[in-house]
Amino acid sequence: MSREELAFWVAVVANGVTFVQIVPQIARLIRTGHTKGVSPTWAAAGMTINLGWLTYVVENQFWETIPSIIAAISSFGLALYLLHRNGANVRVGLLVSAAVAVASVGIQQAAGWTVLGTVLGLSNGLYLGPALIAAWREYAPVGVSPGTWWLTVLEGFKWGLYGVLVAAVPIVVYGSTAMLLAAGVLLRLWMTRDRIRGL
16 A cells, blocks of 8 residues: 555544544533533534634645545534533634734734744644643533543544645644644543543
8 A cells, every 4th residue: 555545544544534533522502501620612613623724724735634624614603503502601712813824914914824833733722722732721611521531632633644745844843732732631631531420
């Protein structure tokens, strides 16, 4: 199997993981209505950053990544709506999202697509970071779905590998930061598992 073929199949699997990545969190928000430990900024900025990724991958013709990015945009949008419906304050998340959009356009215009892609990869911290902080701030982050964060680790690994195979540093950066930050959320869920079970 050639490197190009392997990259294609890795992208197929990564697309599949990304399609279902946020489904466990959406299901938990629908089923329980609990929002403790779930960050609206994670959902709002995640939607905007994936819009930025969509422009980056179209420009660089990484066509196999597009379905999962569209799925991510839709899933983050639904999660944001459910958080709002269940009483979470989404205002800060929307402001961060707007700032990310403006900054992304400015970076692309000033420095080009490669720099924008690298910044988007590092921008995982802008939406996964608030999720990590929200989980660690809660005594019992009962609203957080572990399934979503295990899938985020797997997604980060697959996209990071895809980035290595196609020599796209921004995608490698994206995958690496996704794995690291998701592992931090999972660590918090493990540390508070007895408290969560008690609720």
